[in-house]
Amino acid sequence: MTLPRLNLGEFVHSLLRIVLGQPHIPPSLANNALLQVILRRRSVRHFSSRPIPDDVFAAILEAGRLAPSGVNLQTWTFAPFTADEWQATFGRPIPFRGQRAILIMGDTHRAKSVLDVFPDSPLVEYTIAVMNASLAAMNMNLAAEALGVSSVMLSETGRSGFLDAAYLRETLRLPDGVTPLMTLVLGYASRPYPPMPPKLPLAEITFKGVYREADPVIMRDWLAQMIAGYKASHLDSSFQAQVQVYLYKIGQAEAELQRSLFAGRTRHAHNTTEPNLQDG
Amino acid sequence: MTLPRLNLGEFVHSLLRIVLGQPHIPPSLANNALLQVILRRRSVRHFSSRPIPDDVFAAILEAGRLAPSGVNLQTWTFAPFTADEWQATFGRPIPFRGQRAILIMGDTHRAKSVLDVFPDSPLVEYTIAVMNASLAAMNMNLAAEALGVSSVMLSETGRSGFLDAAYLRETLRLPDGVTPLMTLVLGYASRPYPPMPPKLPLAEITFKGVYREADPVIMRDWLAQMIAGYKASHLDSSFQAQVQVYLYKIGQAEAELQRSLFAGRTRHAHNTTEPNLQDG
Numbered sequence: 001m002t003l004p005r006l007n008l009g010e011f012v013h014s015l016l017r018i019v020l021g022q023p024h025i026p027p028s029l030a031n032n033a034l035l036q037v038i039l040r041r042r043s044v045r046h047f048s049s050r051p052i053p054d055d056v057f058a059a060i061l062e063a064g065r066l067a068p069s070g071v072n073l074q075t076w077t078f079a080p081f082t083a084d085e086w087q088a089t090f091g092r093p094i095p096f097r098g099q100r101a102i103l104i105m106g107d108t109h110r111a112k113s114v115l116d117v118f119p120d121s122p123l124v125e126y127t128i129a130v131m132n133a134s135l136a137a138m139n140m141n142l143a144a145e146a147l148g149v150s151s152v153m154l155s156e157t158g159r160s161g162f163l164d165a166a167y168l169r170e171t172l173r174l175p176d177g178v179t180p181l182m183t184l185v186l187g188y189a190s191r192p193y194p195p196m197p198p199k200l201p202l203a204e205i206t207f208k209g210v211y212r213e214a215d216p217v218i219m220r221d222w223l224a225q226m227i228a229g230y231k232a233s234h235l236d237s238s239f240q241a242q243v244q245v246y247l248y249k250i251g252q253a254e255a256e257l258q259r260s261l262f263a264g265r266t267r268h269a270h271n272t273t274e275p276n277l278q279d280g
Numbered sequence: 281m282t283l284p285r286l287n288l289g290e291f292v293h294s295l296l297r298i299v300l301g302q303p304h305i306p307p308s309l310a311n312n313a314l315l316q317v318i319l320r321r322r323s324v325r326h327f328s329s330r331p332i333p334d335d336v337f338a339a340i341l342e343a344g345r346l347a348p349s350g351v352n353l354q355t356w357t358f359a360p361f362t363a364d365e366w367q368a369t370f371g372r373p374i375p376f377r378g379q380r381a382i383l384i385m386g387d388t389h390r391a392k393s394v395l396d397v398f399p400d401s402p403l404v405e406y407t408i409a410v411m412n413a414s415l416a417a418m419n420m421n422l423a424a425e426a427l428g429v430s431s432v433m434l435s436e437t438g439r440s441g442f443l444d445a446a447y448l449r450e451t452l453r454l455p456d457g458v459t460p461l462m463t464l465v466l467g468y469a470s471r472p473y474p475p476m477p478p479k480l481p482l483a484e485i486t487f488k489g490v491y492r493e494a495d496p497v498i499m500r501d502w503l504a505q506m507i508a509g510y511k512a513s514h515l516d517s518s519f520q521a522q523v524q525v526y527l528y529k530i531g532q533a534e535a536e537l538q539r540s541l542f543a544g545r546t547r548h549a550h551n552t553t554e555p556n557l558q559d560g
Contacts, residue, residue: 068418079488111494214391
């Protein structure tokens with residue numbers, strides 16, 4: 001994979017685009033406090049040493065517990081950590097010196113103790129697990145924001161998510177059916193919120209009628225902003241090098257996912273019998 | 281799959297447990313209006329005919345656009361519908377007579393026009409797509425709540441989500457790499473919010489140290505509540521019959537997912553070369 005190189009003009013132009021990016025909040029709704037919290041939320045990577053009180057942390061976990069889920073199956077498990085517990089478990093500090101962390105896992109293993117909802121359907125089962133756990137993650141993220149606590153969701157940095165699934169499976173003794181997806185790192189922000197990362201315009205990510213292929217001009221502009229933003233915040237490394245690390249970890253994660261999803265399963269074996277709606 | 285049958289005592293006891301279920305909001309945080317909105321959100325299936333204003337709908341979509349995503353890849357596409365547009369597209373009303381709907385898709389197809397981030401890693405690619413799109417879905421759900429708009433996320437009802445992926449792929453001409461996950465149905469609630477569906481206790485869905493197997497007493501109690509809740513709200517059908525329908529649709533969805541994820545791909549072919557950190 002080769003990335004385009006930016007000349008100085010493209011670099012400066014792209015950085016400016018990032019700095020000028022703002023949420024589109026209709027003026028008629030600008031006084032809605034919760035909407036402001038939701039639209040101004042940012043991924044924060046600089047935390048102060050101020051501790052998160054227990055009641056605040058409990059309320060954040062409660063938002064995970066009460067998140068919506070497909071058929072209310074609650075296919076998730078959360079491992080909450082203090083900074084000391086994270087250090088003891090993983091032999092390193094919480095990334096970005098967060099005060100607390102919640103490792104979020106998709107979990108279809110637990111419900112199997114009473115109900116085998118997805119026999120021979122590993123991908124459907126996995127989809128439900130990932131979908132529900134991600135809904136819970138976002139609910140916790142916004143509950144934290146509502147309480148003045150900032151956070152970042154990590155899937156790779158510091159062995160914290162699904163790109164390190166094999167390592168986390170071994171360390172936390174996770175059975176198959178439990179997949180680590182991401183870690184929500186929490187703390188009080190020690191700096192003003194950073195600019196919005198380069199977001200695609202609404203017209204590019206929506207369609208009416210039938211699917212519309214990407215606009216190459218918009219996509220190249222977006223990629224230039226991504227590269228410029230990375231260069232500006234990581235002067236000592238390159239986006240290209242970072243991508244190489246990702247590619248290696250992605251290959252490892254793919255092998256682990258294929259093993260854990262299809263181990264002991266027959267692919268393409270599924271129920272095709274018409275359901276009997278009179279039954280039961 | 282056979283479900284336990286509840287006797288009358290178990291049925292009444294389980295219903296009572298549901299009605300008495302409440303969010304655990306620490307008294308010290310009970311005055312936080314934003315937290316209240318997040319923890320009191322419910323899936324709503326009864327909407328009034330009051331229309332959703334355009335500025336409100338635009339702010340909800342903006343929450344989707346600005347959701348966090350892994351490596352900021354924004355692997356999602358949203359198809360927004362008015363009631364008329366939904367009727368014209370699918371030949372039926374929006375489920376539960378919602379006023380607007382947003383079909384939420386995982387989309388790794390768009391970014392491929394400029395960057396092939398996940399060569400030969402279909403499951404990692406799919407995981408990112410499902411995770412990010414679900415984060416966006418929850419962000420939109422809560423932005424709606426913040427604006428007084430209620431909603432429900434549907435994956436099956438009314439051919440609205442990933443259990444109907446093949447149908448939606450054909451109808452909306454979705455290329456492989458674009459996976460319909462769920463529809464967010466939106467409207468103003470016409471009744472008070474329903475009781476909380478039976479939620480597992482926090483102690484059951486969290487662990488410290490290493491993974492802890494499910495408590496069979498708690499899981500059987502939860503399943504009894506699920507069955508009782510279904511019986512109480514669907515007097516004309518049974519949970520068992522509903523499960524049979526799901527099983528059939530799950531089998532179809534599994535076949536479509538396996539086709540679309542692995543079509544033209546070699547399984548277990550992935551990059552295992554150590555990354556060269558000096559490169560780039």
